[in-house]
Amino acid sequence: MDEISIHKCKAAAQIIQAPVFVEDTSLCFEAFNGLPGAYVKWFLKELGPQGLYNMLASFDNKRAYARCTFAYTAGPGQDILLFTGTTKGTIVPPRGKTTFGWDPIFQPEDYSLTYAEMSSEEKNSVSHRYKALAQLQEYLESANQ
Template sequence: MSKSFVFVTGNANKLKEVKAILATGDSGIEVTNQAVDVPELQGTTQEIAKAKAATAAKIIGAPCVTEDTALCFEAMGGLPGPYIKDFLGTLGHDGLNKMLAGFGNTNAYALCTFAYCEPGSEPILFEGRTDGRIVPARGPTNFGWDPIFEPVEGNGRTYAEMDGAAKNAISHRYRALEKLRAYLAAK
């Protein structure tokens, strides 16, 4: 079985992080990328990931991996969750902070779901989670919600304030990708 896959993304930052994480430990996993137009679905993170991966594998005709990232606010029962991209685009970093103003609870977690799918097969999910809290934006604003997420393990820094190696060592993406790496290594 193949130890290569197409990472379905047009996001250069995500591709860079995935390649950096997989480069550690000489995994022997080859990653290429391709932007594929798949429908933006609604549902749980797991439902969305499975549907996207199955659609992408059918379109590409090769093993592929999709990624869905969620930012879940404890006070809001897990919202905005998989819809964080739309919330961020509409409200911005400051607006996301204001959403929590009346709750008195800024606890949150970042959830990454990788879905691996070979054409004609059922997608397999790999999830990683990092706990933290929502804070006023600090650090560079070039990568989504990183400036407002301060992981518990971040020594008081937001994802945006960390260098790539520090973030990759504790991130939700790293934790999910490690599970995917172990699966592919065992194939």
């Protein structure tokens, strides 16, 4: 999965000839050894949240993790730094608003709500994206001192 973020970052830096950061998000099912992973966007487009849940119907293991990676480079030819956040959870039957991707089927560990059922504030405090973005922010703040 890191390869996708690295490739996207290199390509973006080459195109704009400046510092860039890119984001890549994955939803990984343990029963499928990490799939759909970075391909979740296409799985979701074809199957919808219910279809993603149905993929695990015959498996006892419904554990999953959401992963977000921000890749940053100071420009073309520079090192690419990765900032990754992971949230462990379970794939459940769809619950909550269907306004954002696979949020209705992902229930973070130690929570009784899916991402879709959480308030924006609650989701943002536990999300994989928040964790990765906090690392990137910390790096950028320390680099500017």
